[in-house]
Amino acid sequence: xTTAPHADPGVVKTAPGPAPxxxxxxxxxxxxxxxxxxxxPVSPALVLLLLFLAGPIAxxxxxxxxxxxxxxxxxxxxxxxxxxxxAFKDEKFLNAVWLTLVFTVLxxxxxxxxxxxxxxxxxxxxxKPVRTLTGAVVxxxxxLPEVVAGFLLYAFFRREGTLNAILxxxxxxxxxxxxxxxxxxxxxxxxxxxxxxxxxxxxAALNEIPKEITEAAEVDGAxxxxxxxxxxxxxxxxSIGTNLMLNTLQTLSVFGLIWVMTRGGPGDRSQTLPLFxxxxxxxxxxxxxxxxxxxxxxxxxxxxSLVYLRLLRTEV
Amino acid sequence: MALTLxxxxxxxxxxxxVGLLVVAVAFALPLAWVVLSSLDPHADLRxxxxxxxxxxxxxxxxxxxxxxxxLLNSLILCGGATLLTVVCAALAAYPLSxxxxxxxxxxxxxxxxxxxxxxxxxxxxxxxxxxxVDLIDTVQGTIxxxxxxQLPFAIWLMKxxxxxxxxxxxxxxxxxxASSLQSxxxxxxxLMGPGVAVVTVFSFVMMWGNFFVPFMLLLxxxxxxxxxxxNEFFGNRGTVVYxxxxxxxxxxxxxxxxxxxxxxxxxxxxxxxxGAVKG
Numbered sequence: 217x218t219t220a221p222h223a224d225p226g227v228v229k230t231a232p233g234p235a236p237x238x239x240x241x242x243x244x245x246x247x248x249x250x251x252x253x254x255x256x257p258v259s260p261a262l263v264l265l266l267l268f269l270a271g272p273i274a275x276x277x278x279x280x281x282x283x284x285x286x287x288x289x290x291x292x293x294x295x296x297x298x299x300x301x302x303a304f305k306d307e308k309f310l311n312a313v314w315l316t317l318v319f320t321v322l323x324x325x326x327x328x329x330x331x332x333x334x335x336x337x338x339x340x341x342x343x344k345p346v347r348t349l350t351g352a353v354v355x356x357x358x359x360l361p362e363v364v365a366g367f368l369l370y371a372f373f374r375r376e377g378t379l380n381a382i383l384x385x386x387x388x389x390x391x392x393x394x395x396x397x398x399x400x401x402x403x404x405x406x407x408x409x410x411x412x413x414x415x416x417x418x419x420a421a422l423n424e425i426p427k428e429i430t431e432a433a434e435v436d437g438a439x440x441x442x443x444x445x446x447x448x449x450x451x452x453x454x455s456i457g458t459n460l461m462l463n464t465l466q467t468l469s470v471f472g473l474i475w476v477m478t479r480g481g482p483g484d485r486s487q488t489l490p491l492f493x494x495x496x497x498x499x500x501x502x503x504x505x506x507x508x509x510x511x512x513x514x515x516x517x518x519x520x521s522l523v524y525l526r527l528l529r530t531e532v
Numbered sequence: 533m534a535l536t537l538x539x540x541x542x543x544x545x546x547x548x549x550v551g552l553l554v555v556a557v558a559f560a561l562p563l564a565w566v567v568l569s570s571l572d573p574h575a576d577l578r579x580x581x582x583x584x585x586x587x588x589x590x591x592x593x594x595x596x597x598x599x600x601x602x603l604l605n606s607l608i609l610c611g612g613a614t615l616l617t618v619v620c621a622a623l624a625a626y627p628l629s630x631x632x633x634x635x636x637x638x639x640x641x642x643x644x645x646x647x648x649x650x651x652x653x654x655x656x657x658x659x660x661x662x663x664x665v666d667l668i669d670t671v672q673g674t675i676x677x678x679x680x681x682q683l684p685f686a687i688w689l690m691k692x693x694x695x696x697x698x699x700x701x702x703x704x705x706x707x708x709x710a711s712s713l714q715s716x717x718x719x720x721x722x723l724m725g726p727g728v729a730v731v732t733v734f735s736f737v738m739m740w741g742n743f744f745v746p747f748m749l750l751l752x753x754x755x756x757x758x759x760x761x762x763n764e765f766f767g768n769r770g771t772v773v774y775x776x777x778x779x780x781x782x783x784x785x786x787x788x789x790x791x792x793x794x795x796x797x798x799x800x801x802x803x804x805x806x807g808a809v810k811g
Binding site: 251254255256257258260261262264265267268269271272273275276279284331334335338339340341342343346347349350353354355356357359360361362363364367368369371372374376377378380381408440461462465468469470471472475476490493494497503506507510511513514517518520521522524525528 | 541544545548549551552553555556559560561562563565566569576577578579580616619620621623624626627628631633635639641644645646648649650651652653654655656657658659660661676677679680681683684687712713716737740741742743744747758759760762763774777781784785788789792
């Protein structure tokens with residue numbers, strides 16, 4: 217699980233009002249000194265963030281332009297945009313970009329988002345025991361460690377696994393899902409693991425809609441789909457926006473789940489960008505090249521992150 | 533009219549129940565597999581009624597090599613990093629919540645931006661950097677990185693919880709001459725106990741399940757946490773003993789599920805960390 221801030225509206229709270237009686241800080245009455253003394257508690261966090269988060273990002277931006285390798289190289293040299301040129305000519309890279317796109321669209325945009333919304337709106341009407349049970353099962357899938365989720369779905373999709381057992385039982389043709397449609401299998405795995413988040417976000421959003429509005433529409437004879445389309449969706453559009461951003465960001469950085477299920481294979485048929493990056497950096501010892509790919513991923517991530525910030529800010 | 537509306541509602545409720553139950557069953561199948569297989573003497577890859585219940589699978593893995601050492605490693609890594617995260621986040625949140633400064637807004641926006649950055653993408657440079665500064669394959673290095681990667685979210689969450697503690701309560705402490713640190717530790721933090729619990733539990737849960745960070749930053753098998761060592765069940769090329777893998781998965785997953793239940797209960801389902809944590 218990775219983290220993301222609260223997706224409720226109005227979470228960006230700017231500085232609260234000034235303290236009515238700020239504590240008397242002994243060291244200095246000079247305003248600058250006082251400000252420094254007050255900011256002092258931020259420093260441990262700031263040091264950690266600078267050294268271990270900002271540092272690596274800056275380092276990433278640097279070695280993406282070098283030919284740094286894992287072994288047998290005295291020093292690396294600056295190669296300009298070579299890594300990026302190589303990447304865009306590299307069929308394996310383009311394949312990884314394509315698969316990342318498929319993985320993101322299938323599992324995040326279509327899967328988690330739609331299923332999450334469907335679950336949340338069904339939960340509005342369902343009876344309490346069913347609602348509680350479904351919520352518990354879906355959330356358990358989400359809370360499980362990533363690797364465990366990977367194993368569970370590996371077992372589910374394997375030739376000898378549960379899915380084929382069910383298909384047999386229904387007299388439908390079984391197949392080796394992890395071999396024939398690996399990207400589909402890992403996408404489903406990501407839906408299984410990530411839907412709870414969307415479900416929780418949308419449940420919260422739907423609870424905010426005043427009952428009178430939907431009831432009025434119902435009395436006016438608007439059917440379920442029309443109410444959904446004309447009333448519910450427009451009213452929760454902000455939640456949809458933030459949820460899509462956060463789902464996409466999470467999906468872009470999935471590594472463990474795919475690693476456990478397919479190792480990116482067979483061949484490179486489920487090798488999304490994080491797995492490609494890992495392979496280039498460690499199996500092929502091309503740290504520079506791997507980092508260039510990482511930088512691209514980071515840029516795409518930052519873009520989504522900025523859109524997400526923008527969405528939150530419009531709510532303030 | 534009212535009657536048809538009411539009967540329509542009943543139908544809809546039934547339809548919703550059926551729909552939810554279908555999804556619940558689909559989601560439950562993989563979960564059922566892991567629980568049933570862990571108790572099955574002849575577990576394989578599909579969900580089936582066990583051939584008799586047994587605890588042999590658990591017995592077989594209850595030794596220091598397979599289970600205790602990795603779990604202890606996980607505990608040290610995640611416990612240490614969580615402690616560091618919570619302490620730093622509480623300290624940082626205090627001035628952000630209590631004092632007005634022109635820097636608050638840009639700082640908080642940067643923090644919020646950082647919460648959603650794909651950490652996966654920076655692991656290759658972090659590896660390269662850790663090799664340079666000799667932090668690779670050290671527990672303390674991994675703890676520091678874990679804490680840093682969790683901090684943006686922890687600070688954000690902590691600050692929002694702290695905003696909920698009325699300032700009036702501190703004023704008494706201030707007039708008594710308490711310093712900022714004293715009023716933070718004696719007044720504010722005790723009043724936001726549930727908030728601190730949430731930050732703690734969620735930092736811990738996230739690190740406990742994290743595979744990529746220790747996978748990249750630790751090399752010695754003896755130091756590996758459970759999230760990485762679980763792959764050993766496949767590593768030794770023999771036939772995979774699925775029952776034992778399932779048993780290990782159950783043991784490894786139980787703490788985080790319990791912790792989640794603990795926090796969710798305490799804060800009521802409504803809070804749900806709904807928007808707070810993404811899968």
